[in-house]
Amino acid sequence: MTSExxxxxxxxxxxxxxxxxxxxxxxxxxxxxxxxQERRALISELIRRRVWLAGIGCLVAAFVLQATGLYLGGxxxxxxxxxxxxxxxxxxxxxxxxxxxxxxxWLAIAALTGGLALLLIGAAPTPGHTSPRTxxxxxAVAAVGxxxxxxxxxxxxxxxxxxxxxxxxxxxxxxxxxxxxxxAATEKAANGFLGVFASWQLYAMVAAGVGSLLxxxxxxxxATLAVTQPALTISDPVASTALGVAMFGExxxxxxxxxxxxAGIALMLWGAILLASNPxxxxxxxxxxx
Numbered sequence: 001m002t003s004e005x006x007x008x009x010x011x012x013x014x015x016x017x018x019x020x021x022x023x024x025x026x027x028x029x030x031x032x033x034x035x036x037q038e039r040r041a042l043i044s045e046l047i048r049r050r051v052w053l054a055g056i057g058c059l060v061a062a063f064v065l066q067a068t069g070l071y072l073g074g075x076x077x078x079x080x081x082x083x084x085x086x087x088x089x090x091x092x093x094x095x096x097x098x099x100x101x102x103x104x105x106w107l108a109i110a111a112l113t114g115g116l117a118l119l120l121i122g123a124a125p126t127p128g129h130t131s132p133r134t135x136x137x138x139x140a141v142a143a144v145g146x147x148x149x150x151x152x153x154x155x156x157x158x159x160x161x162x163x164x165x166x167x168x169x170x171x172x173x174x175x176x177x178x179x180x181x182x183x184a185a186t187e188k189a190a191n192g193f194l195g196v197f198a199s200w201q202l203y204a205m206v207a208a209g210v211g212s213l214l215x216x217x218x219x220x221x222x223a224t225l226a227v228t229q230p231a232l233t234i235s236d237p238v239a240s241t242a243l244g245v246a247m248f249g250e251x252x253x254x255x256x257x258x259x260x261x262x263a264g265i266a267l268m269l270w271g272a273i274l275l276a277s278n279p280x281x282x283x284x285x286x287x288x289x290x
Contacts (some may be wrong), residue, residue, distance in 0.1 A: 004127070007073030010065050011081035017062035019088035022229060023096060024055030026220050059213075070179060071186040075244030076125030076252055079179055080116060080237035083268065087112050089229055090275060104274055111271030118264030122257045125241070128249030132184065136247050144177045144239070148215075155222075164223025165231045167215055172235030174212030179236075180243045181205035230272030234265075 069078040087109040094101050101109075132140070151170040155163045185202040188195035196202055219228045244250040252261075 003072040004077065007069040007078055008081060010069035010072070011078045012084055014062045014065035014069060015082045015084040016088045017058045017065060018082065019085045019092055021055040021058035021062060022085070022089055022220075023092050024051050024058065025217065027051050027096075063209075066179070067182055067186055070183040071189065074125055074127035074250045075179055075183055075248060076123065076241045076250045077120070077127070079176065079240030079244075080119060080123075080125075083116050083233050083237050084113065086229055086233045086272065086275065108271045108274035111267050111274060115264045115267030115269075115271060118267060119261055120264075122260030122264060123241070123252040124257070125244070126251045128244065128251070130249035131187065132180075132247040140177065140180065140243060140247060144173055147173050152215075159222070161223045161227045164219050164228040167219035167222060168228035168231030169235045171212045171215035171219055172232040173239045174208055174215060175232075175236050176239035176243060178205055178208040178212055179240050180247060181208055183248070230269075230275060234268065234272065238265075 066078065066082070069081075090101070090105060090109060094105070148170045151166045151173075155166040155170075158166060181201045182205050185196055185199050185205055188199045188201075216228075216232065219232070222228070241250075241252065245252060
């Protein structure tokens with residue numbers, strides 16, 4: 001129980017760092033060329049921008065905090081808490097764009113945080129005590145890979161908000177798999193840090209994380225932050241909870257509690273819809289100043 005209490009603030013701080021990274025990366029991505037023939041040079045263009053590099057620095061901090069949370073708590077607890085990134089994003093975007101939040105924005109924040117609270121109260125996630133077997137990893141990687149590949153394939157035929165939602169969802173699923181690999185790698189720390197570096201999960205985590213980050217860059221370039229961020233924020237905890245229960249033996253309450261959990265998810269989605277039409281989130285796409 002004590003370790004879980006430490007995992008909660010670590011996860012919330014990771015959410016704040018991720019939110020800052022998203023806003024900074026969004027600003028950098030919107031200043032790059034959007035034509036298909038020019039998108040191939042997207043990453044080489046981004047690494048020349050200090051704003052994007054600052055966002056990467058925030059991602060590193062978020063990574064350390066998330067790893068700490070996953071070491072002390074379960075996927076079903078830590079990853080949903082990272083959904084607090086969305087309200088943090090709105091607050092940070094408002095600050096950088098110097099546009100005050102209106103009633104609708106505050107209502108969106110209340111809906112998102114309230115929905116998250118309902119989800120966690122209903123699910124009451126508890127850490128698992130099992131380490132995934134090789135066959136479980138094969139099934140999980142295959143399932144997530146098929147899902148991501150399908151979303152990318154469909155996104156190639158879409159433009160604008162729809163493309164952003166598809167790629168945002170794909171990156172969320174990728175980050176969920178990254179978190180599962182991260183948790184497995186951190187568990188090796190119990191036998192010393194050399195065990196972490198000797199585990200294949202560490203290097204698979206890096207590969208999955210880099211791939212998910214690249215997907216996020218293209219999602220951010222395809223649509224506004226208000227479109228891509230909800231897709232990422234909702235898909236990540238849902239996929240992470242599924243992986244936590246299926247692979248690590250974590251437990252969540254079902255039966256009658258599922259009503260409260262569904263209500264929480266619905267409230268979060270409503271908050272995301274309110275956020276999508278919020279002028280602060282739309283205006284911050286490239287017009288703010290550091």
